[in-house]
Amino acid sequence: MPIRKLSDQLASQIAAGEVIERPASVVKELVENAIDAGATSIQITIQDGGKRLIQIADDGHGMAAESVQTAFLRHATSKITHVDDLNHIGTLGFRGEALAAIAAVSRTTVVTRAEDAAAGTQLVLEGGHVQSETAIGAPTGTLISVENLFFNTPARLKFLKSSSAEKRHIDEIISRYALAYPHIRFRLTHEKKVSLQTRGTGDRADVLLAIYGGDIAREMLPLGPQHEQGEIGVSGFASPPSLHRSNRSQITLFVNGRWVKDTRLTYAIVQAYHTLLPVGRYPLAVIFVTLPAEQVDVNVHPAKTEVRFRQAGAVFGAVQRAVRDTVTTHAPVRPFQQLTPQQWSGSTSRQQSAFQFERNPQPFEWDDEREVQPIDETATLGGDKLPIMRVVGQIGASYIITEGPEGMFLIDQHAAHERILYEQFMAQQANGSIASQSLVAGEPIQLAPDQATLLEAHSERLTRFGFRIEPFGPNQFMVRALPAVVAKRSSADVLADVLADLALEKSPLEDELEARLVRRVCKTAAVKAGQSLSKPEIEALVHQLEACEQPQTCPHGRPTFIHLSVAQLANEFGRT
Ligand code: ADP
Numbered sequence: 001m002p003i004r005k006l007s008d009q010l011a012s013q014i015a016a017g018e019v020i021e022r023p024a025s026v027v028k029e030l031v032e033n034a035i036d037a038g039a040t041s042i043q044i045t046i047q048d049g050g051k052r053l054i055q056i057a058d059d060g061h062g063m064a065a066e067s068v069q070t071a072f073l074r075h076a077t078s079k080i081t082h083v084d085d086l087n088h089i090g091t092l093g094f095r096g097e098a099l100a101a102i103a104a105v106s107r108t109t110v111v112t113r114a115e116d117a118a119a120g121t122q123l124v125l126e127g128g129h130v131q132s133e134t135a136i137g138a139p140t141g142t143l144i145s146v147e148n149l150f151f152n153t154p155a156r157l158k159f160l161k162s163s164s165a166e167k168r169h170i171d172e173i174i175s176r177y178a179l180a181y182p183h184i185r186f187r188l189t190h191e192k193k194v195s196l197q198t199r200g201t202g203d204r205a206d207v208l209l210a211i212y213g214g215d216i217a218r219e220m221l222p223l224g225p226q227h228e229q230g231e232i233g234v235s236g237f238a239s240p241p242s243l244h245r246s247n248r249s250q251i252t253l254f255v256n257g258r259w260v261k262d263t264r265l266t267y268a269i270v271q272a273y274h275t276l277l278p279v280g281r282y283p284l285a286v287i288f289v290t291l292p293a294e295q296v297d298v299n300v301h302p303a304k305t306e307v308r309f310r311q312a313g314a315v316f317g318a319v320q321r322a323v324r325d326t327v328t329t330h331a332p333v334r335p336f337q338q339l340t341p342q343q344w345s346g347s348t349s350r351q352q353s354a355f356q357f358e359r360n361p362q363p364f365e366w367d368d369e370r371e372v373q374p375i376d377e378t379a380t381l382g383g384d385k386l387p388i389m390r391v392v393g394q395i396g397a398s399y400i401i402t403e404g405p406e407g408m409f410l411i412d413q414h415a416a417h418e419r420i421l422y423e424q425f426m427a428q429q430a431n432g433s434i435a436s437q438s439l440v441a442g443e444p445i446q447l448a449p450d451q452a453t454l455l456e457a458h459s460e461r462l463t464r465f466g467f468r469i470e471p472f473g474p475n476q477f478m479v480r481a482l483p484a485v486v487a488k489r490s491s492a493d494v495l496a497d498v499l500a501d502l503a504l505e506k507s508p509l510e511d512e513l514e515a516r517l518v519r520r521v522c523k524t525a526a527v528k529a530g531q532s533l534s535k536p537e538i539e540a541l542v543h544q545l546e547a548c549e550q551p552q553t554c555p556h557g558r559p560t561f562i563h564l565s566v567a568q569l570a571n572e573f574g575r576t
């Protein structure tokens with residue numbers, strides 16, 4: 001093929017792809033523009049998860065009639081003029097790409113009036129082409145409506161998720177920006193239902209309450225502004241060690257008022273909880289970092305969600321110290337012992353002495369990202385049932401020691417119980433009879449808007465698994481019943497964990513979702529490490545484990561026990 005210059009239309013669509021990935025990206029760009037325009041109130045209305053309509057109204061300074069069309073040209077901006085300006089960006093926007101990108105892949109209508117203008121202007125564009133421009137009466141500010149997103153880019157359209165999934169991304173964006181800009185009143189409406197509203201009091205604690213509800217908001221620990229580390233300021237909220245989630249999705253970062261994704265900073269926060277959280281659990285945190293604009297490069301990606309720090313180490317350290325100080329002073333807790341389980345292989349390697357159970361926690365390990373793969377339940381492991389065992393006792397309120405015909409077994413009580421519950425649950429499911437237990441009074445829960453959306457989207461599935469949850473107000477629900485295996489736990493805890501798992505979109509397959517849900521329910525219900533058990537309880541647990549089809553791992557693939565054969569013991573004691 002000969003080399004040709006792409007048509008303007010195609011070039012715009014390609015460029016749009018980098019900025020606008022889904023409805024939530026449109027929302028993000030338009031909200032950022034409203035904030036840059038000095039709005040004190042931002043109202044967002046969406047339909048069909050933003051696929052049919054996204055409408056954002058602000059009371060900012062508006063645009064002058066003569067510059068409205070210019071605003072929609074690629075690389076047109078009022079925010080920078082010179083290359084040096086890139087060194088100290090003080091606005092959220094600066095690339096002049098968003099409006100052009102949005103207009104290129106939708107039908108866009110803007111109504112705007114500048115403060116001193118006699119009348120407003122209405123501009124309609126379709127696929128980037130201007131359809132009409134008219135003078136119109138309008139209040140000061142800007143109203144942008146984006147309809148039929150991706151109508152002319154079918155490839156993108158195909159990748160959009162369900163309305164509720166897309167709405168969840170939007171909920172998340174608005175919740176985060178509401179937290180970063182507590183002086184601005186935000187209101188998000190989906191299909192005429194208000195899913196988030198803040199009052200603009202300027203108090204972040206108010207916004208926290210609106211987003212997370214009372215239970216979580218009350219527990220979150222504020223990081224004092226006293227944590228100024230030279231030029232680096234760190235503020236926000238972090239959860240106490242008693243509050244945690246199964247993934248990092250509740251860790252939110254802002255740098256100079258911009259929501260960013262940064263693996264290193266997220267890691268710094270998780271690391272601040274080192275030894276305070278159970279293995280595989282993550283804190284909730286909303287962290288605002290401020291530093292001189294020239295210390296941070298925001299011009300990394302068209303979506304502006306990544307930044308580079310001139311002194312990354314200093315920022316990393318400041319965040320970690322601020323979080324660690326707050327968490328340890330406000331919530332002194334007994335650290336969890338991190339034991340390193342050894343894979344059961346029937347033979348422990350010579351070099352690794354079988355008795356080093358209690359290793360010191362590893363400092364700074366980057367492979368904290370590693371996730372244990374769930375084992376394939378269909379694979380035959382062959383002859384792996386446990387022998388009948390005699391209980392010797394419990395150590396560290398976490399492990400059970402037993403003796404079998406082939407030596408000694410050290411059982412992780414939590415992992416073992418998880419396995420037991422999992423097999424019971426699967427058996428119930430196979431019979432089509434998952435036991436559900438009603439809560440006498442019902443338990444009211446308040447969820448964040450994105451969590452509420454998720455719950456509604458999965459309500460049928462949750463019902464099938466023994467949950468009974470009724471809507472009870474905006475983002476409020478009444479839990480009437482829980483799966484019998486978890487009924488002793490607080491509904492809010494159980495649901496928070498289950499929803500965090502459902503929110504991971506990695507594998508949308510129905511079977512995998514359900515398996516994940518069951519694994520989560522079992523994990524939540526299982527006895528914890530650190531819980532003392534009575535002799536009869538230990539015996540019941542061991543006998544149930546003996547009865548399991550696949551006793552050697554928990555449903556997440558971690559070992560449930562370590563076996564030390566008579567021969568190994570003899571070897572360790574130098575008897576051979
Ligand atoms: P950028 O935000 O990077 O400048 P955009 O394409 O998002 O680029 O917007 C282009 C320009 O349009 C902005 O620089 C601003 O002058 C104007 N503009 C966009 N949205 C608004 C708004 N809500 N209120 C006032 N002006 C706006």
Ligand code: MG
Nearest residue numbers: 029033093098
């Ligand atoms: Mg912008």
